[in-house]
Amino acid sequence: MATPTSQLVPADSSSIASPSLTNGTEQLRQWKSSGAILTFQRWVTIIGGLAIASLAVCVLCLQFGATKIDMRTVMMGLSRWSGIGTPDTIGTDTSAVIMLHIRLPRVLTGFFVGGGLAMVGVTLQALLRNPLADPYVLGVSSGAALGVSLAMLFGIGTTLAFLPGLPLFGFVGSLLSLVVMYRLARSRGRLPIQSVLLAGVILNAMLTALIMFITSIMDPNRSAGLMAWLMGSLTVSNYGILSVFALYVVAGASLLLQKAQTMNILTFGEETARSLGVDTERVKKRLFFLAALLTGAVVSVSGMIGFVGMIVPHAIRMLIGSDHRVLLPASMLAGGMFLVAADTVARTILAPTEIPVGIVTALIGGPMFLYLLLWRKDQLV
Numbered sequence: 545m546a547t548p549t550s551q552l553v554p555a556d557s558s559s560i561a562s563p564s565l566t567n568g569t570e571q572l573r574q575w576k577s578s579g580a581i582l583t584f585q586r587w588v589t590i591i592g593g594l595a596i597a598s599l600a601v602c603v604l605c606l607q608f609g610a611t612k613i614d615m616r617t618v619m620m621g622l623s624r625w626s627g628i629g630t631p632d633t634i635g636t637d638t639s640a641v642i643m644l645h646i647r648l649p650r651v652l653t654g655f656f657v658g659g660g661l662a663m664v665g666v667t668l669q670a671l672l673r674n675p676l677a678d679p680y681v682l683g684v685s686s687g688a689a690l691g692v693s694l695a696m697l698f699g700i701g702t703t704l705a706f707l708p709g710l711p712l713f714g715f716v717g718s719l720l721s722l723v724v725m726y727r728l729a730r731s732r733g734r735l736p737i738q739s740v741l742l743a744g745v746i747l748n749a750m751l752t753a754l755i756m757f758i759t760s761i762m763d764p765n766r767s768a769g770l771m772a773w774l775m776g777s778l779t780v781s782n783y784g785i786l787s788v789f790a791l792y793v794v795a796g797a798s799l800l801l802q803k804a805q806t807m808n809i810l811t812f813g814e815e816t817a818r819s820l821g822v823d824t825e826r827v828k829k830r831l832f833f834l835a836a837l838l839t840g841a842v843v844s845v846s847g848m849i850g851f852v853g854m855i856v857p858h859a860i861r862m863l864i865g866s867d868h869r870v871l872l873p874a875s876m877l878a879g880g881m882f883l884v885a886a887d888t889v890a891r892t893i894l895a896p897t898e899i900p901v902g903i904v905t906a907l908i909g910g911p912m913f914l915y916l917l918l919w920r921k922d923q924l925v
Contacts, residue, residue, distance in 0.1 A: 598881045617643065658881070711844045
């Protein structure tokens with residue numbers, strides 16, 4: 545994980561454009577006072593604050609659902625679970641059983657799913673230099689969903705076959721769709737926003753049609769479950785599956801964090817990055833690989849949940865700047881917090897009926913997408 549050091553480095557590309565470096569000491573002092581310099585203290589303040597906020601949101605959301613659970617029961621259940629290491633010895637209290645066996649796995653799944661999607665969004669936005677880049681918009685999530693749908697069609701389940709099965713199919717599907725999108729959109733060494741969005745729309749249409757075809761030839765009972773999963777679901781059957789999924793996300797996030805400084809350089813353009821000694825083609829392949837790996841793992845568990853990878857990084861970037869050393873972990877924490885809150889709304893607003901969480905994120909992310917596309921189009925690359 546790339547952590548900030550005592551060396552002072554500009555945190556935002558917009559802050560680097562200094563007309564002169566003759567007064568370097570004064571310029572550095574101004575950057576530091578304005579927050580344009582990433583220091584260790586600033587990094588700890590931002591990430592520590594978001595970590596505390598994320599923990600508070602997750603604990604708070606454990607109370608809400610079809611059955612309201614008071615905070616005292618939540619805290620007692622969490623203390624027992626963390627102290628003993630398994631929820632199987634909590635007794636027969638109904639509220640504690642609901643909280644530990646149903647809501648806690650769901651909240652943890654939502655946190656890892658939201659964090660993974662947000663980090664993929666940051667990575668794609670750095671690679672494509674486009675704030676509209678998002679695994680859902682670009683068709684990457686659809687590719688992963690197609691891969692997982694094929695796995696389900698062949699009878700690959702989510703228990704013992706989880707590790708080599710669903711995430712692997714999702715990874716292959718997302719990687720192939722990402723490569724196709726890149727090839728379709730690239731023109732004379734550039735990635736115009738119109739081409740990127742058009743390629744994403746085309747891919748989404750084609751892949752969605754294939755998914756619908758798979759759904760139509762499946763057994764009706766299985767196809768109903770597949771459709772519910774496609775609209776976004778954070779339900780996992782046990783802590784074992786959650787642990788494997790969390791391992792995927794943590795491993796992918798750790799590898800992405802190691803590339804944070806390289807992403808900073810890539811935002812200036814490939815020619816500039818090459819002049820600074822970066823093997824851009826090799827770096828892009830690795831980042832595409834990691835983005836596909838995370839997307840495949842996330843989609844294999846949650847289905848297609850859209851816009852998290854776009855709106856969360858964009859909001860965090862406006863608040864703290866564009867330095868990926870802090871933007872990546874901050875987006876992961878904020879993305880997890882956002883999706884946990886969205887899922888809480890989805891399962892409480894019409895309780896006991898649950899709305900697919902993908903609908904809630906789409907209702908929030910759709911207007912944000914239109915805002916970026918229509919009212920801030922002059923600032924898009």
